[in-house]
Amino acid sequence: MARVLVVEDESAIAELIAINLRHAGFDVVLAASAEQAQAAIDAVLPDLVLLDWMLPGASGVELARRWRLAPRSRELPILLLTARAEEKDKITGLDAGADDYLVKPFSPGELLARIRAVLRRRAPMATDTVIEISGLRLDPITRRVGRGEAECRLGPTEFKLLHYLMTHPEHVHSRAQLLDRVWGDHVFIEERTVDVHIKRLREALLPVHCAQLIETVRGAGYRLTHSAPTV
Structure with missing residues (x-):
């Protein structure tokens, strides 16, 4: 069972995502701030992170850059979630180290498809x-x-x-x-x-x-x- 860390400060959105992921067979861990997200990463490295751009403490982009620089989390699959839909924002997110970028609002089906695609691309690492x-x-x-x-x-x-x-x-x-x-x-x-x-x-x-x-x-x-x- 793949473990997904959902980093989202809006509780209603986080719970909705968690329900859909659990229904699809994923093990879900929730974090509502940059501090909680880092603590979760330090405790157990997940198989994938769903990372909101706007977070208390530090932005998702800052977290992505930080994790990409750390040897332990360098290969961590990251899917960035954001309401920012402009091309320059997408480029910023991808350049920060995100594997994919999903603009809110999105359907549960698209989210699951993006997660599977990222996990497939990351699977051949070894x-x-x-x-x-x-x-x-x-x-x-x-x-x-x-x-x-x-x-x-x-x-x-x-x-x-x-x-x-x-x-x-x-x-x-x-x-x-x-x-x-x-x-x-x-x-x-x-x-x-x-x-x-x-x-x-x-x-x-x-x-x-x-x-x-x-x-x-x-x-x-x-x-x-x-x-x-x-x-």
């Missing part, structure tokens, strides 16, 4: 990094997956699915979230398609004794665990 969990090793450059000297053969979709699960271990992902993160803009694919590819992925991992790393969480979705494989 595509060149070799990942290893419980002996299962995935190399994004060579596209090899294996354990020890043994390798397994994965189709393109199963590889992307495993890559996403391995970069988000122990997180429970709903079918809708996996469709959005792995399949991207293919919105007309049925959610049950995820079950088919999970089954194929498990079958592909059987030769390296890692199929059990992918757990079904009843009524919620799937997760990849750190449990040790058995030979």
Whole structure:
């Protein structure tokens, strides 16, 4: 479940955004000022920040610049929310480090679409990094997956699915979230398609004794665990 920090000083707007995000499966944290926002960032780095331009204490643009300069929050996805619609304002916000810019008023549908787009663009950040969990090793450059000297053969979709699960271990992902993160803009694919590819992925991992790393969480979705494989 992706964690979204909503930084908005108008409580009615903040609550409306939070309701829509929670309904879409996001974990939401609220902050009503620059000080609260910084405290939230210092406590737990979220997956994305919805950042209002006008805030008590410091502007959203100032916060974005600050976070971009700090090593810990440099890659933090930021979606700037503002009533300023002029081109120069958009340029200022994007130059400050925002990944995207949404002008008020906006629909819940557009907000969710923008959030998904930003998260998709940010997801490939670590595509060149070799990942290893419980002996299962995935190399994004060579596209090899294996354990020890043994390798397994994965189709393109199963590889992307495993890559996403391995970069988000122990997180429970709903079918809708996996469709959005792995399949991207293919919105007309049925959610049950995820079950088919999970089954194929498990079958592909059987030769390296890692199929059990992918757990079904009843009524919620799937997760990849750190449990040790058995030979």
